[in-house]
Amino acid sequence: MIEAETLELLEWQRLGEHLATFTSTKLGARAARNLPIPRDRDTSLILLTETKEVYQLEQDLTTGWKFDGIYDFGSALERAEYKGILQGETLVQIASTLMAMRRLRRVIDDLEDSPRLKELISQVRTYPELEQEIYRCLDEKGKVTERASPKLGEIRQKIKERRDRAYQKLQNIIQRQGAAVQEPVITQRSERFVIPVKAGQKEAIPGIVHDSSSTGATLYIEPHSVVELGNQQRQYIRQEQREEERILQALTEQVGEVKDDLELLLAIATKLDLATARARYSLWLEANPPRFVEANSQDQITLRRLRHPLLVWQQHHEQATPVVPIDVQINPETRVVAITGPNTGGKTVALKTVGLAALMAKVGLFIPAKEPVEIPWFEQVLADIGDEQSLEQSLSTFSGHIQRITRIIDAIKTQDEEEIQTALVLLDEVGAGTDPAEGSAIAIALLQYLAAKVRLTIATTHYGELKALKYQDERFENASVEFDEKTLSPTYRLLWGIPGRSNALTVASRLGLESEILDLAKDRMAGGSEDVNQIIAGLEKQRREQEEKAKEARQLVEQAEKFYQEVSNRAQALEAREGDLKRSQEEAVNQAVKEAKQEIAQVIKQLQQGEKTGQAAQKATKTVNDIASRHLPKTEPPQPKPNYQPQVGEKVRLPKFDQTGEVLTPPNAEGKLTIRLGMMKMTVSLADIESLDGRKPEVPQKQQKATTPKKTKNEAPTVRTESNTLDIRGYRVSPAESQLENAIRSQNGGALWIVHGKGTGKLRQGVHEFLKQHPQVERFELAPQNEGGNGVTIAYLN
Structure with a gap:
């Protein structure tokens, strides 16, 4: 009984009505409106397989997957079994259905990979001889023809x-x-x-x-x-009627003889139509196939961007507001989720959405969520949603809830007290309708009981005490519905790990309640409640900032992928163009070689046939040279590149550092200029840079003469002085890096002694990480033991 109540509370009948609009036959429509819930997981897996195969079939077919000509004649079969005469119209419908099912079987037989559909259709017998006999005796309207x-x-x-x-x-x-x-x-x-x-x-x-x-x-x-x-005439009309009845009786007897096969045919036609409706409805919902995770496995429940199917229908057919999706990701150790937040914030909708998703997966429907869709196969889905107040039964809201919860407890009881039922329990405003202290105590006790009995319980509540259960019991998790304080309205988004906070004072203030009253209320609330609200507000702010950063990161990744695709396309086009040019050049060279060979062979032949003198040889040599000058490719001597001078704002390469930088100042008289490398500025000489296409700048004569060979690592002075020693003991890593940067800049080569101390080693590690990435550091090492050992690092600079 409680399961039937749950289906009513979740509006399962409405979903069946929506599914029925995607059927093609009365058989399928009736089955969709009375959609049975499978009692075992294997049946659900079979239904999902049927949906997937039809989904793929409809994607691949060009002619379409049609159920035209299939009728519901189930009640007529019983009449035929008891020797009743079937009407001509009914017999024509039987023949039409036999023909239509034969057409569907041909389509399925031609499929390469649809084992479940082939298994279904292989059970069907279409009796072509019966179909032909019916069409011989009756016309399209069911009237007996003279051929009969x-x-x-x-x-x-x-x-x-x-x-x-x-x-x-x-x-x-x-x-x-x-x-x-x-x-x-x-x-x-x-x-x-x-x-x-x-x-x-x-x-x-x-x-x-x-x-x-x-x-x-x-x-x-x-x-x-x-x-x-x-x-x-009346006598002959009576004779005509008797003869027509005799013919219809004969056809009816033939139908009655194959009654069982025809009933099976109708059942399979219903299954195929229903599977097709599930596939089409899933496609319309932009849904994805679920994967059933094991109840006791380490797989979490994952339903990202989950939308309520009935609200999606309202949005498309009744011009309702757009559906706000929710994210549901529940760890395997979680047994109870407590959803808190303001009224009309979407808590009840979230409950119904998860409940419908579990039922949809059981009946073979895809779930309107982003892949991957992972959910347990729940043996039972039980719910207490809505106000159960009843004047007729003298029930208060609290009494109504308790009676329904009692039925839920009875449904999940098993003989083994320690066994955890694979059930989903949905409780709306648990413990509501009575004294807050008592209601809160009952709610906590009930949720702790359910945590030990069922796979998952999701409960909505206003009681603050339930928010603390997460921090006392690892089986509990908090969630909340978001509230926009600026617009005083819910966003309907579901936030995980953060309990909801009361917004009563904020709403009352925005709506103009006297400040004196609000101040008194705040005084009464002073202490823990207000502090908790402030902490929750801070968590919500951090979450929004993280979501904004994640959104920006996604946009950057999308832009990078788009840029990469454009570059790849251009590179492929350039490679193809170069290949075409190379082939055309090779063809031209081969043709020139062929022609030259023919001409040279002619010269040799003339030389062999003529008088063999030195003058003839010279003439032949001149002819061959002429041929070579005509056919060999003409190459021009390389032109010297014009003088290159870097410009401010230009990107240049520093081969010594294998880095690219930006020119900040033009070269001075000594050939020095300032370059920005990332966040660092440095002064280099023209001799140390080149353009991105490999051109070297013209170095002034003074600089060329002043240029001396660069010192090797062994030539760097290792004598420690006050000017080449930096003491950063007591600094944190970030300020120490700033000190290091200034010291390296002012050092201008040689060795730099960095005193960082031993301590915990974090400062030394940070210094070494910084030196590894610095372009002016050739190498570094720890000082000898007599110079400080692990507490001092020597960096050798360019």
Whole structure:
């Protein structure tokens, strides 16, 4: 009973109505509106497999996956079993369904990888001989055709002859007695041919009166001359009816003989239509297939960007507000989640959303959440949501909640007291409707009981005491619905790990409540409650800042990926263009070589045939040189590059440091200029830089003469003096790095003695990390033991 109440509370029937709109048959629509919840996990996995296979089938098919021609004739099969005669229309529907299922089977048989659909359709028998017999005997509207029986054809021919003779006689009477006829037409009453005659002229056309008009002014008379023809026609009509019934009876008996197979066919047609509806509904919801995680595994429940399916429907079909998705990520050790926050903030919607997601996964529907979708298979989904106040039953809100919770407890009881039920329990405003102190105590006791009994309980509450359970019991987790203090409205986002805080004073202040009253209220609240609210507010602020930074990081990653894609595309295009150019050049060279070889061979042939003299050899050599000058590629001597001078703002390379920097000042008379390397500025000579395309700047003569070979590491002075010693003992790492940077800049090469002390070693480690990355540090080492050992580092500078 409580499970049926839960389905009603979660509005499961509405979801079934929405699913029914995606079905193609009455069979599927009825099944969607009465969607059964599987009792075992294997059935849910089979349903999910069917949905996935149809989802993929519809993506791949070009002609479409159609259920045209499938009808619901289940009730007719029972009548056929008990020798009742089926109507012609029903028999045509049976034949149409057999044909449609054969068409679906052909589509499935052609699929490469759909084992579940093939297993389903392999059970279907479509009886083409029965279908053909029905279409031989009946037309599209279910009327028995003359093809069904020669005798029926003869009877209908006789009926036609009698009708034609009767019409001819009646036409003659109308022509002779036109003044007595109300209207010159022939009609029928009780299967008899009659003429509308004026009541005052009935003696002019003697016969049998079968009917009269409402005013009595017209009598419908069957003249005596056509009575016998009418009698004969009625006899033949009775014969026709008996023959048609005989034919329908024969067809019905054939249907009754295969009743079980036809019932199975309808059941499989329903399954296929329902699987198709699930796939189409899932596609419309932009949903993803769930993966059932083991209840006792280390996998967490993951439902990111989860949307309430009924609210999505309202948004698209009823122009409602956009649906705000929630993130649900619950660790495997968590058994109870307490959701707190302001009224109308979305707590109850969050409960219903998670409950519907669990049910949707069980019936084979995809879940409207971002991949991966991971959720346990819950054996039971039980809920207490809403106000249970009842005047008829004299129930208060509290009493109503307790009665329903009692039914939930009864449903999860097992013989093994230590066994944890794979159930999802949803409790809305647990403990509400009574004294806050007692209600809070009951709520805490109930949640601790459920933590030991069921896989997951999600409860909404206003009680502050429940927020502290997380810090006392690792099975508990806090969540809250976000509230925007600027707009005084909820955002409907679900925040994890942060309990909700009361916003009553803020809302009251914004709405104009007297400050004197607010001050008194604050005095009454002074202490723990207000401090907790401030702490929670700080946590919420930190969370928003982190989310903003994460959003910026995602945008940067997207921009980088876009830039990388553009560069890759350009590189591929350039590579293809270079390949084409290289091939064309190779073809041109090969053609030139071929032509040159032919011409040289001709010269050699002429030389061999002519007089072999030195003059002839010289002439041949000149000819070969001419050929070479025509066919060899013309190369121009390399042109010297123009003088290069770096400009302010230009990017240049420093090969010595393998770094790229920006020019801040133009070179001075001595060829010195200032470069920015990241966050650092340094002065270098023109000889130490080059342009990004490899050009060297012109160095002034003074600098060339003054340039001396760079000292090697062994030539650096290692004598410690006051000017080359830096004492940073007592500094933290960050300020110490600033001192180091200034000392390296002013040192201008040589060795720098850095006194950092021994201590915990963190300052020494920070100094070494800084020196590793500095472009002016060639190497560094710890000082000898007599010079300070681990407490002193010697850095050798460029």
